[in-house]
Amino acid sequence: MAQTVFAPWEDPEEKPLIEFRNVTKRFGEFVAIDDLSLAIYSKEFFALLGPSGCGKTTMMRMLAGFEDPSEGAILLDGRDISGVPPNRRAVNMMFQSYALFPHLSVWDNIAFGLKREGQPKDKIAARVDEMLRLTRLNKFATRKPHQISGGQRQRVALARSLAKAPKLLLLDEPLGALDRKLREETQFELMDIQEKTGTTFVIVTHDQEEAMTVASRVAVMDEGRIVQVATPSVIYEAPISVYVADFIGDVNLVRGTARARPETPSVAAEAVAGPTAPEPAAAAAVAPNLAAPEQTASERSAAEAALPVDPRAPQPNALGEWLHDKVLFPILGRRKPQQKLLPAPSPQERATSDRPQTAPPRDAAQAKPAPAHADDPDALAGGGIVIDWAEGQPPVIATNGDAALDGKPVVLALRPEKVSIGKAALDMPNTLRGKVIDIAYLGNISTYHVQLADGSMIKAQTANTRRLSRRDITWEDEVWVGFSATAGVVLEE
Amino acid sequence: MRGFSWFNVTSLTLGFAFLYLPMILLVFYSFNESRLVTVWAGFSTKWYGELLRDAEFLDAAWVTLKVAVLSSTIATVLGTMAAHVLIRAGRFPGRTLFSGMIYAPLVMPEVITGLSLLLLFIGLNIDRGVFTVVLAHTTFSMCYVSVVVSSRLATFDRALEEAALDLGASPFQAFRLVTLPIIAPAVISGWLLAFTLSLDDLVIASFTTGPGATTLPIKIFSAVRLGVSPQINALSTLMIAIVAVGVITASLISKRGAIRQAREEQAGLRATG
Numbered sequence: 001m002a003q004t005v006f007a008p009w010e011d012p013e014e015k016p017l018i019e020f021r022n023v024t025k026r027f028g029e030f031v032a033i034d035d036l037s038l039a040i041y042s043k044e045f046f047a048l049l050g051p052s053g054c055g056k057t058t059m060m061r062m063l064a065g066f067e068d069p070s071e072g073a074i075l076l077d078g079r080d081i082s083g084v085p086p087n088r089r090a091v092n093m094m095f096q097s098y099a100l101f102p103h104l105s106v107w108d109n110i111a112f113g114l115k116r117e118g119q120p121k122d123k124i125a126a127r128v129d130e131m132l133r134l135t136r137l138n139k140f141a142t143r144k145p146h147q148i149s150g151g152q153r154q155r156v157a158l159a160r161s162l163a164k165a166p167k168l169l170l171l172d173e174p175l176g177a178l179d180r181k182l183r184e185e186t187q188f189e190l191m192d193i194q195e196k197t198g199t200t201f202v203i204v205t206h207d208q209e210e211a212m213t214v215a216s217r218v219a220v221m222d223e224g225r226i227v228q229v230a231t232p233s234v235i236y237e238a239p240i241s242v243y244v245a246d247f248i249g250d251v252n253l254v255r256g257t258a259r260a261r262p263e264t265p266s267v268a269a270e271a272v273a274g275p276t277a278p279e280p281a282a283a284a285a286v287a288p289n290l291a292a293p294e295q296t297a298s299e300r301s302a303a304e305a306a307l308p309v310d311p312r313a314p315q316p317n318a319l320g321e322w323l324h325d326k327v328l329f330p331i332l333g334r335r336k337p338q339q340k341l342l343p344a345p346s347p348q349e350r351a352t353s354d355r356p357q358t359a360p361p362r363d364a365a366q367a368k369p370a371p372a373h374a375d376d377p378d379a380l381a382g383g384g385i386v387i388d389w390a391e392g393q394p395p396v397i398a399t400n401g402d403a404a405l406d407g408k409p410v411v412l413a414l415r416p417e418k419v420s421i422g423k424a425a426l427d428m429p430n431t432l433r434g435k436v437i438d439i440a441y442l443g444n445i446s447t448y449h450v451q452l453a454d455g456s457m458i459k460a461q462t463a464n465t466r467r468l469s470r471r472d473i474t475w476e477d478e479v480w481v482g483f484s485a486t487a488g489v490v491l492e493e
Numbered sequence: 494m495r496g497f498s499w500f501n502v503t504s505l506t507l508g509f510a511f512l513y514l515p516m517i518l519l520v521f522y523s524f525n526e527s528r529l530v531t532v533w534a535g536f537s538t539k540w541y542g543e544l545l546r547d548a549e550f551l552d553a554a555w556v557t558l559k560v561a562v563l564s565s566t567i568a569t570v571l572g573t574m575a576a577h578v579l580i581r582a583g584r585f586p587g588r589t590l591f592s593g594m595i596y597a598p599l600v601m602p603e604v605i606t607g608l609s610l611l612l613l614f615i616g617l618n619i620d621r622g623v624f625t626v627v628l629a630h631t632t633f634s635m636c637y638v639s640v641v642v643s644s645r646l647a648t649f650d651r652a653l654e655e656a657a658l659d660l661g662a663s664p665f666q667a668f669r670l671v672t673l674p675i676i677a678p679a680v681i682s683g684w685l686l687a688f689t690l691s692l693d694d695l696v697i698a699s700f701t702t703g704p705g706a707t708t709l710p711i712k713i714f715s716a717v718r719l720g721v722s723p724q725i726n727a728l729s730t731l732m733i734a735i736v737a738v739g740v741i742t743a744s745l746i747s748k749r750g751a752i753r754q755a756r757e758e759q760a761g762l763r764a765t766g
């Protein structure tokens with residue numbers, strides 16, 4: 001079945017159901033909503049996400065009619081609704097506090113709005129019963145709010161706000177008081193109801209997981225402004241700022257200075273700095289005695305710039321390198337650095353060359369001479385940026401970074417689940433050495449807190465697919481963390 | 494039990510005696526056979542019987558009851574409205590002045606209230622009678638009602654009213670269908686308070702009353718000036734009974750209301766964050 005993707009916000013023809021036009025709301029001197037513009041479309045499940053006090057409830061209250069914007073206009077179906085009292089708006093709100101009428105039974109609470117419309121009695125009864133069924137409250141119809149549990153009260157509040165089949169339903173942190181299991185159940189229930197009734201939902205939450213679960217789009221707010229509006233996956237995978245990345249989910253923030261990375265090997269050849277350091281900096285971290293102490297930032301920079309090499313150029317065989325370093329080193333002495341001024345090995349090579357003996361299976365392919373990379377689909381693309389994140393550490397490669405950021409302070413936002421961890425060097429463009437400081441075992445996943453050479457922490461996550469898997473990595477272990485060149489999102493500070 | 498020393502017991506007894514002995518004597522002598530107020534001559538309820546046959550007293554009782562019911566009802570309506578405005582309207586220019594003016598009669602000497610009302614009625618050329626006493630009593634008991642109701646409204650969650658509005662109720666419907674039923678205990682105890690205040694008021698009533706509108710306190714006061722009679726004792730005993738019942742009911746209602754309110758509000762509302 002060819003189902004079109006629901007994305008009215010991408011259709012310029014589509015008229016928004018709600019439109020905030022440069023809305024500002026002040027409480028005295030305090031600016032709660034700051035020149036905010038936003039369009040929400042019919043049948044959307046729109047989530048407002050932000051820390052406490054950022055103005056989510058205020059936006060809801062303006063939609064419901066309890067507050068008027070100080071400036072700007074709010075349009076519902078194209079009509080300016082400022083000045084329309086709450087009881088004349090086709091908008092219903094589920095209150096953050098539920099606000100159930102304590103003196104009325106569950107049934108009467110749900111019927112309250114219908115009775116105000118002056119519908120015939122049998123119609124009201126039918127609708128209330130429908131709502132009771134929908135929220136599975138049939139058994140509690142005659143109870144008073146204080147005679148039912150928190151979860152049931154929350155469902156009464158939901159049923160009551162849904163009963164009038166409003167065009168727009170506002171849910172202000174509807175599930176905050178529920179325990180995790182009930183909350184998840186209700187989230188799916190909400191999505192189900194939304195699908196059945198076709199109502200437009202605007203949900204306020206400060207639980208990012210909830211927003212990700214239910215929403216068609218998410219707006220991340222900060223101090224009365226909207227920082228980013230996008231689908232949950234875009235918000236998660238491509239946050240536009242450090243604030244968004246940090247707010248949505250767990251994230252590693254690697255701060256550093258960007259440097260443009262050459263597009264092609266020929267550009268790489270222009271690397272000016274004289275003799276490049278052959279000693280991979282990553283290896284330096286492991287075996288400081290081998291590190292060239294005179295290595296400077298510019299040298300590293302040159303080595304980095306030379307990364308995407310001409311595959312035809314002769315390169316040291318990884319195995320040979322290993323043999324030399326581990327076996328022949330005492331006899332032959334230290335390998336002379338780059339007599340032929342060969343390009344420095346790529347990070348994969350460095351990684352694999354360090355400890356090929358314990359490397360993961362894929363390393364077999366990597367053990368081949370570098371030219372093989374040219375045919376490898378995973379081969380590191382040119383371009384992007386590298387980020388110098390710590391003195392004496394290999395820069396982090398981000399091929400998805402914008403070369404225009406050259407020289408600017410940037411942050412690489414990296415989700416922990418995109419960071420691999422291993423006791424052996426990893427076959428990845430970015431590999432960093434570190435020590436396990438802490439392990440959070442969460443049943444389904446484990447998060448490793450790894451301290452890098454410069455003291456900063458990075459979180460790596462692995463799914464515990466096997467029972468007691470990965471138990472081989474434990475506290476204080478020297479480990480490698482690795483991630484691909486496109487795993488992170490480069491953000492300007 | 495520690496803390497119940499002789500000193501404590503004595504001071505407690507003396508204190509209560511000071512408060513209630515006069516009333517106990519009054520009640521006691523209302524059942525006295527003898528016409529002499531201070532000489533006990535055996536138990537009898539004859540003065541109550543005589544009271545019921547005394548047309549003047551019955552008339553005064555009827556006037557008092559009319560005035561009390563009317564004035565406390567009007568005071569309750571106005572006082573509740575004032576409390577609602579004060580609590581709900583938030584900040585408006587002159588709010589402090591307005592609330593101060595509602596509560597001022599609480600501390601205003603009754604003579605002043607009575608005198609000023611008298612001057613007003615004379616100035617407006619209003620014939621003094623039941624009507625003017627009702628007005629006067631409404632004026633001073635209204636502030637008591639509004640104190641009681643506004644203390645209840647202060648803890649009443651605005652979100653309930655907003656929910657009603659949100660569901661399509663007009664502001665008046667929201668008040669009538671949601672706010673009023675929930676604050677009803679406070680409103681009722683406010684009414685009872687106003688009722689008993691009106692029942693026993695002498696000063697303001699005597700300033701504002703006119704011919705044909707003698708209330709019981711006035712009647713008693715003038716009768717006593719001719720000498721205390723057991724009949725007056727009997728009447729006073731009845732009044733004590735009525736007032737006691739009113740006050741106790743009011744406090745029970747508000748106490749039960751407070752318990753129910755706590756329970757229900759915990760249920761209907763959860764902590765917001």
Ligand SMILES: Nc1ncnc2c1ncn2[C@@H]1O[C@H](COP(=O)(O)OP(=O)(O)O)[C@@H](O)[C@H]1O
Nearest residue numbers: 027030032051052053054055056057058059766
């Ligand atoms: N009626 C009000 N008067 C003054 N300040 C208010 C009022 N309502 C909200 N605010 C302020 O506006 C800000 C946003 O509040 P709110 O919208 O409730 O935040 P949240 O995102 O937590 O729901 C807060 O700092 C709050 O203190």
Ligand SMILES: [Mg+2]
Nearest residue numbers: 056057096766
């Ligand atoms: Mg809020």
